[in-house]
Amino acid sequence: MSQTDSIVILDGAKRTPRADILINNKEPGLFSRFSATQLGGLAIKGTLDNTNVDNGLVGHVVMGMAQHSHRDSIYGAKGMAWRGGLGKTVPALTVARICGSGAESIAVGAEMITAGLRHDKKRPFMVVGGAESMQYPFCLYNYRGKKVGAAVQKYGPIDTKGLAAGTHLQDMLLMSLYDPSAEMAMANTAEELGRRFEISRTEADEFAFRSQSLAKDNRDAGHFKEETVAVTVDSGPDSMVVEHDTHIMDNISMAKMGRLPAAFEAGGIVTAGNASAVVDGGAAMVIGKESDAAKHDVKPLARIAGIGVAACDSRIMGYGPVPATEIALANAGIEGKEIDRVELNEAFAPQAIACIRDFGKMGIDPAKVNMMGGAIALGHPLGATGSILTLTCAYALRRKGERYGLVTMCIGGGQGISLIIEAL
Ligand SMILES: CC(C)(COP(=O)(O)OP(=O)(O)OC[C@H]1O[C@@H](n2cnc3c(N)ncnc32)[C@H](O)[C@@H]1OP(=O)(O)O)[C@@H](O)C(=O)NCCC(=O)NCCS
Numbered sequence: 001m002s003q004t005d006s007i008v009i010l011d012g013a014k015r016t017p018r019a020d021i022l023i024n025n026k027e028p029g030l031f032s033r034f035s036a037t038q039l040g041g042l043a044i045k046g047t048l049d050n051t052n053v054d055n056g057l058v059g060h061v062v063m064g065m066a067q068h069s070h071r072d073s074i075y076g077a078k079g080m081a082w083r084g085g086l087g088k089t090v091p092a093l094t095v096a097r098i099c100g101s102g103a104e105s106i107a108v109g110a111e112m113i114t115a116g117l118r119h120d121k122k123r124p125f126m127v128v129g130g131a132e133s134m135q136y137p138f139c140l141y142n143y144r145g146k147k148v149g150a151a152v153q154k155y156g157p158i159d160t161k162g163l164a165a166g167t168h169l170q171d172m173l174l175m176s177l178y179d180p181s182a183e184m185a186m187a188n189t190a191e192e193l194g195r196r197f198e199i200s201r202t203e204a205d206e207f208a209f210r211s212q213s214l215a216k217d218n219r220d221a222g223h224f225k226e227e228t229v230a231v232t233v234d235s236g237p238d239s240m241v242v243e244h245d246t247h248i249m250d251n252i253s254m255a256k257m258g259r260l261p262a263a264f265e266a267g268g269i270v271t272a273g274n275a276s277a278v279v280d281g282g283a284a285m286v287i288g289k290e291s292d293a294a295k296h297d298v299k300p301l302a303r304i305a306g307i308g309v310a311a312c313d314s315r316i317m318g319y320g321p322v323p324a325t326e327i328a329l330a331n332a333g334i335e336g337k338e339i340d341r342v343e344l345n346e347a348f349a350p351q352a353i354a355c356i357r358d359f360g361k362m363g364i365d366p367a368k369v370n371m372m373g374g375a376i377a378l379g380h381p382l383g384a385t386g387s388i389l390t391l392t393c394a395y396a397l398r399r400k401g402e403r404y405g406l407v408t409m410c411i412g413g414g415q416g417i418s419l420i421i422e423a424l
Contacts, residue, residue, distance in 0.1 A: 006290045007110040008300035008424065010125070012051030013285030013391040014229040016042050018245045018379035021134050021278050030233055030242050031280040032135050035070035036383065039282035040131030041083025043384075046229025047127065047284040048085055053298045055085065058286065059123030061092035062109045064101025064130030066382035067176055069137065080131060084284070090123075096383070099345065100309075100409055100417035102130030102283060103386025107307045107419070109287050124292040130388075131282030132381035136172035173278070179412055182314040186412050187264040187275060187348060189317045194269050194350030196316065197357060201269040204349035205257045208274035208376045211346060215248045215373025223372060223399070227391050245378045247277035274349035279379030283387035290424075302394040305404065306332025306420040313414055318351025320416020321408040322358045328406070328418035329362065336363030339420075340402035343389035345409035346374035355410070364406070372396060385409060390419060397423035 016039055019030040031039065040063050048055055061084075063077035072079055076094030097104040109128035113119050142164065178185045184192075194204070218224060230243045252273075262268035263275060286298075293300045308327025312319050321344060329336060342364060346352045352374065356366045372392060375385065386409055393405035408418040 006303040007113055007287055008290045008293055009302045009304070009390070009394055009421070010051045010053060010286040010288065010293060011299040011301040012047060013227065013301065013394070014043060014046035014050055015227055015283035015384070015388045015391060016231050016281050017228055017242050018247065018279040018281040018381055019242060020246045020379065021280060029135070029280060030246060031133070031231070033233070034133060034280065035072050036065050036131045036133040037070070037072050037075060037079030038083060039133060039280060040077070040080030040129065040284070042229065042231055043129055043131060043282035043284040044080055044084025044086070044127055047286060051286045051298065053125055053286055053296065055087065057123050057296060058086060058090055058125050058127055059120035060112065061086065061090060061127045062095060062105045063092065063128070064095050064097070064105040064383040064386065066096055066098050066101050066132055067136060067172070069133050069135060069172070081127070084127070086127070097415065097417065098412045099347065099380070099382050100386055100411040100415060101383040102388065103390065103407060103409060103417045103419055105130055105387065106287065106304065106390060110304050113287070113289060125286050125288040127284055128287055128387070129282065129284030130384040130386060132383040133280045134173065134278050134381060135280065136176060138169040139172050141168055141170050142166045179314055179317070181413060182317065184315065185264060186317065187270050189315055190270055190348030190351040191265055191268045193316050193318050193354040197350070197354040199269065199350045199353050203353060204269045204274045205254060207349040207353055208257060209252060209254055211370060211373045211376040212249050212252045214371060215245070215377035216250060218372040219244055219248055227395050247279060247379045248377050269350060270348050274376055276347050276375035276380035279381050281379065281381040281384045281388065283384050283391060285387065285391055300424045301398060302421040302423050304419060305334070305422045308418045309415065311415045317412055317414045318347055318410040319354060320410040320414065321355045321418060322416065324416035324418040325359065325362065325406060325408055328420050332420040334404060334420070339364050339404050339406045340368065341371060341393060341396055342369040342406045342408070343393045344369050344374065345380060345385050345389060346370065346376045347380060347410055349376060351410060386417065390421065394421055394423070397421070
């Protein structure tokens, strides 16, 4: 692709803060009242308000969302588009590549524009991003023995008194994080990588400590500010404005972390302190051809230089970023040593450490990975993460005067996705 036809991310991209699904394991999380489409809508609105592009020039919306976690999730990207302020005539596509959905939306949007087959040339810009409400519901199982017609006008809660025998609740959050192909939960695949790479509990905790410390330092220095749109949570007199990611811990110590029990298997090294936090959030950005950005006088932030997607054994799903990055580097036509900054999703410390070790073999400097912290401190709202990391990376490249950034994440079920962006 020639430089002038590159797909660029426009300046002004925004994300919501990432909010823990629970406060102190008791109270509902700050975003617990928002569905994924509402979170996506907040991110899109924040982005359109900050990107100097006329909404009438947005021809399509592509948003990632891993799980249909709310009653309006079926409307997906279209629900996010209208909530974000886009008109009824803007089509919208929801994409799902589990934990890579927010990166996949950028890839799909870029490819749709580049391929041109269904690109609306009169409205050349596209909104891409992702959102996830991880307030996954408890679902009733063994319950459908009821004529739809009888209930069709109700659209409300089910009267539980008449439930058939054998009907029971399942926790969709826990069920989703268990992969039947691997016959284990995502966290246990990270334990498996820990064993294969001989990673110790201390190494995992040190990695988590670094993540928390860097996230706190960067929050305190205001480095997340330009990418974040504050969210007002309106609950009457207790209305409040959420500005920061809620899982960043102010007082962590290696000693305290070392005392946390293994969360997923006896003798394991994954704990609540070194696993990604379960949070809600959304992100969005406007993309388009560099030539259209110039034509409409809007400022590009970064160019999408290369994309890679790869698959691996689901029992080591956390390793996916390594083969995906090999492909992305080749597609970008650059070498690992040229990467100035990496945003690697920290699903679990052992998983991230394993990837970083093998990134080293590609010439990627381990010190350049997650210099602003990662999901252990900041959280991993599955369908939003890829978009969040992309805009974090893009703004940081600009702030630091760097050139190439790698954004990469593992994907439950055994995949990885990588984007290489170049600051403009
Ligand atoms: C690991 C996991 C189960 C922990 O959930 P949780 O128990 O609800 O986590 P909490 O945040 O409540 O932490 C548990 C305890 O550890 C403490 N803790 C957490 N991080 C800590 C740290 N860095 N230092 C000290 N204490 C810490 C908490 O304060 C809490 O203490 P309490 O029980 O006294 O209140 C959850 O975060 C998880 O499943 N993460 C992975 C999600 C996932 O699989 N995503 C997909 C990836 S592919």
